[in-house]
Amino acid sequence: MNKLLCIGILACLSLAACKKVIDRKKEEILIDAITSSKWYIYSYQEGTTDITASFSPYTFQFHRNGTVSGFTGTTEELGTWEGDIDTKSITTNFPGAEEPINKLNAVWKITNNTWDYVKAETTIDGQKNLLHLKKK
Numbered sequence: 080m081n082k083l084l085c086i087g088i089l090a091c092l093s094l095a096a097c098k099k100v101i102d103r104k105k106e107e108i109l110i111d112a113i114t115s116s117k118w119y120i121y122s123y124q125e126g127t128t129d130i131t132a133s134f135s136p137y138t139f140q141f142h143r144n145g146t147v148s149g150f151t152g153t154t155e156e157l158g159t160w161e162g163d164i165d166t167k168s169i170t171t172n173f174p175g176a177e178e179p180i181n182k183l184n185a186v187w188k189i190t191n192n193t194w195d196y197v198k199a200e201t202t203i204d205g206q207k208n209l210l211h212l213k214k215k
Contacts, residue, residue, distance in 0.1 A: 106164055112194050113141045113162065117150075121196070125182065128143035131177040138215055147171060149180055156180045169199065182208070 083113040118141070120134035136151040141160055149156035158173035167189045173180045187199035187210060200207055
């Protein structure tokens with residue numbers, strides 16, 4: 080009976096370890112998809128107002144170390160990002176940034192995505208904002 084119990088415990092521990100490996104692999108694949116190229120804002124709806132044009136000069140590069148750069152032709156805005164696979168969300172923060180970049184400072188719930196686009200939403204001051212990013 081003791082042998083059977085030990086085998087059962089070992090099997091459970093092995094399954095738990097496999098799940099952790101699989102979760103880490105999923106996270107690694109997601110990080111590779113995010114950091115492999117630059118992104119641009121295809122669409123940004125602030126409530127009922129389309130403010131996409133204010134982001135037109137920017138491209139964004141997400142880095143594996145949790146930083147993100149927002150580039151125009153001559154300037155760079157620095158920020159941070161953190162993804163959460165379990166909640167399907169990404170948190171971005173550009174400290175000290177002005178408009179329009181400060182409008183990205185939020186926890187964004189990912190509502191749809193593929194390898195080359197992400198749709199997300201957040202609510203700020205009771206107003207729903209919709210963001211659609213595409214890879215360059």
